[in-house]
Amino acid sequence: MRRILITGARAPAALHLARLFHGAGHHVVMADSLHHVVSRVSRACAAYVKLPAANGDRAVYAEAIRKALSDHQIDLVIPTCEEVLHLAAVWQDGGITVPLFAPEFGVLSRAHDKHRFTQMAASFGLAVPETRLLQSEADVALLRDRAAQFVFKPVWSRFATDVLICPEEATIAPTSARPWVAQDFVAGEEVSVYAVADKGKMMTWSAYRSPYRAGKGAGIAFLRDDDPAIGAFVNRFIGRSGWHGQVSFDLIRKPDGGLVALECNPRATSGVHFFRQPAAFAAACLDGVPVRPEVQGLQAVKAAMWVYGPWQAPRRFWRDIKALQDVMVWPDDPAPARQQWLASWEILKLALRHHISPAEATTLDIAWDG
Incomplete structure (x- = not known):
């Protein structure tokens, strides 16, 4: 124990x-x-x-x-x-x-920074969108006529807070203390992935799509995605960075199946909900024993679904609310x-x-x- x-x-x-x-x-x-x-x-x-x-x-x-x-x-x-x-x-x-x-602080802080992460991932041979660091009004002015080609977001942000996707005008005011990035817009399907690593070795991963969200960002419902290319991507990042602990990513899967890494969340995310075998998951984290997620089907925060779900997908909401597994519910708890x-x-x-x-x-x- x-x-x-x-x-x-x-x-x-x-x-x-x-x-x-x-x-x-x-x-x-x-x-x-x-x-x-x-x-x-x-x-x-x-x-x-x-x-x-x-x-x-x-x-x-x-x-x-x-x-x-x-x-x-x-x-x-x-x-x-x-x-x-x-x-x-x-x-x-x-x-x-x-x-x-x-991981140690230097690795964590690079991964959390939306500009430095793309540099980090590119150095590992992973595909990333071209990402420009914006630290002044002059930096924004250089892109103003082409704003609709980019996704603008603060270097440090979460839950898609303040993100502008292909806006007609980039109404932002970055500074050196509060920089932004402008990433080339990449068309495709957004996929999130959660993984656990033991000193540079991947112990497990689970990828998922979020058919329902709270606003623009945080997913509240999760569908598993077992694309092996995602596992290969995560394995490469973990091995090259020497990652230890939990790590998560937001990726875009292009129509041709290629993966592009948008950003890293150096922490736990909702992919953990696809694991419900305590001994196996604990062994992956504590003893370096690889494991695969066993849960299938729609996982969701049911209370949040009632708040946000009916307005996002009224035609399929009632089917999904009946079929989902509430991540807040656990036997005898x-x-x-x-x-x-x-x-x-x-x-x-x-x-x-x-x-x-x-x-x-x-x-x-x-x-x-x-």
Whole structure:
């Protein structure tokens, strides 16, 4: 049995990880800076640690992490969301010997940066769209007459926040502190992929399409995609980067089947929901034993489907809502599905208080923006 601290407990992916490791016989402690997180009430959660904001005072955050590690005698820390970058920075500062299930900070920060990632992937021989770094109004002016050929997005962003896809006009104002990128638009089908690596070796991967989304970005329903070319892409990236821990990508599959890498999310994503065999998944993460996902069929956050789904695909929604497997539901663990309404209310209050969108509020205290 290992004593595992899973951070980013607000995320459905974190809850899923907790259930898998708990089901494999491990002692799971959850941590986050929010109060009403879904994982807190799960049977898989042996204890909950309330942390300060990850992107606040680093010394205060680091001390809270050290205390949690000591109080709960933690053997391994598994990050889930963008707090992984803050944790890696704390680990880089030194003084913590408990392993972090993530690469070192330099590798993480390059992968998270939407410009540097494309350079990184291209150096590995992977296809990427031509990506231009924009740090001033003058940089934007050079592309203004051709704005409709590009996708514009902040270098540090998530959930497609502020993304402009082939706009008539690029109404953005990048700076050196808040740069943007302009990527050539690539036509095709968007595919996401989640993977686990052990010191440069791929242990598992799952790819999926998102037929329903919350707004422009975050998927709320997931269909598995077993294209072997995706596995080959991920395997090459992991091997060349020496990646350790969890990593995710957004790809475009062109009409000819070729894959183009748009960006990297150096953290967990919804692909983890295609794993429901605790012992096998835990062995992949902890013992370097390769495994393949076993779940088929539509996976979804059912509560979010009721909010967003009927308006996106009214003709197929009723069929899909009956057929889907709710990722919040787990045998003998009903409380998190009920808790998600209280968790959503906490996020909504944050959004109203700070005059931001609910999507932005979900990462307000953990986002890494360089």
